[in-house]
């Protein structure tokens with residue numbers, strides 16, 4: 001059985017909606033959150049027990065909702081382009097053991113983004 005996770009992003013809110021068999025998740029884009037300014041909340045979304053088919057890069061537009069289907073096991077770093085230097089990132093993980101952590105850990109990120117990505121991955 002396959003499950004598909006869908007991520008929808010907007011300037012004020014983001015939603016991950018699963019298939020009928022999957023859970024729904026919400027990821028909010030906040031000007032100010034518990035973890036500081038310009039944050040995704042939660043920082044980490046772990047979509048477990050799903051065996052999706054493939055993954056695609058996506059780009060949202062400001063103030064527009066974007067739906068994205070995550071169809072490949074692994075970790076995805078979502079960044080808010082204007083606030084990326086301030087560390088506005090979120091991590092979506094599909095599956096229990098992301099195979100692409102090395103790539104994410106060696107990627108060049110702004111300091112605050114690196115801090116938040118590492119924090120999210122440490123919660124896995």
Ligand SMILES: [Cu+2]
Pocket residue numbers: 029038039080081082083084088
């Ligand atoms: Cu932002």
